[in-house]
Amino acid sequence: MNIFQELYNINNNWIIVGDLNTTLFEMGSTKTNARGKQPQKLLNEGIIECVDDNSTTFEKDGYEAKLYWILGSQPLRSSITNVETHPTIGTINGHKQLAFDIQIGVEPKPTSPRLSLNFKAAKWTKFRSKLGQQLMLWNNETSLNAALNIEEHSTFTTNSIMLATHEVLPTSTPTSKSYTLSEASTSLVTLKHQTYRRWKRTGDNIGKRHYYNSKILLINSLRNDRRDNLNKLMSSLCHKKMYSDKV
Structure with a gap:
């Protein structure tokens, strides 16, 4: 009980899918067992919602039960559609596979700045020469004992590498090889x-x-x-x- 409450406090938009080994009469099972009383309390309090599907997920010797559950909170819960169960793989009895569709998207991954550079056309000899010239500008008498001096040296080295990189690496013209599906x-x-x-x-x-x-x-x-x-x-x-x- 506390786990669900803590999860809801961290992020109130989530789903939990799996074999909870519980049966709920209100959600399609033939009866409610002792473990089913805990999620039933959460459903009554409105902390979570359950996908209303009465398909059985376990079968053995003529006995069928719904043990797999899809629990979630809104608005993610409303995105779940086409809940289906599939026959067991390789055996006559056992747990059935549970599948569903969820209509959500993800934020596009930002394009890496490396894609704008043509590394195959780089002149690495010139890069090493330019980087050496830049590093020679550092004052070797500067002590690196203090944290501020170490940070200054790190920034100087990074800027030197960036300057040498931009000078010897030509930019590439990316070509789009994909197209949008109809x-x-x-x-x-x-x-x-x-x-x-x-x-x-x-x-x-x-x-x-x-x-x-x-x-x-x-x-x-x-x-x-x-x-x-x-x-x-x-x-x-x-x-x-x-x-x-x-x-």
């Missing part, structure tokens, strides 16, 4: 994953046929995206640019 392709990617999970869960030929049909549609859609991207590129190149001296 809405149709994005939807087909999601459809392909859903049909694959549904096929593996049921194991019937209809699910298999739906999966391969969605796969073919996705391949054709990606081909159309590449063709459209090439057409946009060619149309952006006017006659003057194509026949200029630079080309």
Whole structure:
């Protein structure tokens, strides 16, 4: 109980997924066991919410129970959709796999400054020479016993390396090799994953046929995206640019 409360105090936007070995009658189980009373109290207090899905996640000798739970807080909890369970792998009985979709994004990773430099064209002999000239400007009589002097020497060394680097490393012109997927392709990617999970869960030929049909549609859609991207590129190149001296 205290763990959930501490987690909520640290970050009130989280999800917990796993085998809690608890059963809750209100959430789809056949009964509520002793361990199920603890999360039931948290649900009543509104600290967490549970995905309302009554699919059983454990099966053995005809006995089925829901032991896997998806707990979370809002607004992250409302982003979870398409909760599904899959048959056990390699055995007839046991725990079933739990899968779901969550519609969230991540902040884009900042571009590394190294990408703007062409290291293959660097003149390292000139770099060592320039760096040596810069380091010779340091006053060797300066004592490095004090913390302020050590910080000053560290800053001087860093600036010397940066100056030598910018002088011998030419900048590169990055070329974009990727293109943005169309809405149709994005939807087909999601459809392909859903049909694959549904096929593996049921194991019937209809699910298999739906999966391969969605796969073919996705391949054709990606081909159309590449063709459209090439057409946009060619149309952006006017006659003057194509026949200029630079080309």
